[in-house]
Amino acid sequence: MKPNSTELTILKLLWQSQPRTGKGIHDALSKRFGWGYSSTRKTLERMSAKGLLSEGMQGNKKIYSAKLEKMPTLALLAQDFAKQIMELDSPLPVAMFADSKIMSSEELAELELLLSSPSNKDNHKGEAN
Template sequence: MVLPATIPSPTELSLLKALWRDAPLSARALHERVEQELGWSYSSTRKTLERMLDKGMVAQESAAGIQVYRPLLEKVGTLAAFARDFGQRVMEMEAPLAAAMFTGSKLVDADELAHLDRLLHDWPEDTP
């Protein structure tokens, strides 16, 4: 598994979550899914997608004559990176966070939760 080189920003994460649920999506369809949460314009969604393309977080392809996006970052690995960063940087913890903190999440199912738990406990030592 490839762990994210950089942790997505909160707005990038919002776009990724929508893509993890429903990819592929056009920029317009993606904007409609995040518009209320982010409260921003369509042009802001487009600009963020361009930055995410440059960072290798999403891919753009043509489908039925329109440009659509799909995530390149794997959901569970990205969530593990967020959890690890939060535990270390925010909470100043050296031990891994328990995946149980994600129980009840609408974002992960039971299999993904088990995978997340393994990632958090077996995190490579040489990654930030």
């Protein structure tokens, strides 16, 4: 399952630092989405039910972590964009992502491997089932 744009925003936040409390996630994203806390909580519950997040407890607070791995998920989304939007059969050049603010040079190297790997086209490690 590919995350939608809202889910991807939450995953990107968690990939930066996890686990996070529901309130911590809400505080970081409330201005962007204009949501009340109940909307954030419902989205987190829905993402957990879909297998995108894991839930735990820290004291009396519910905490969330990403279940999807960052680089396989981003590779899947990049491949999907290349195929569905651009109608390309070949992998996207990793140079496109060189100035990304969310990837380190090590992650860029991992992305290059994932995008060029024929097995990744059929076996999406970052995809939750």
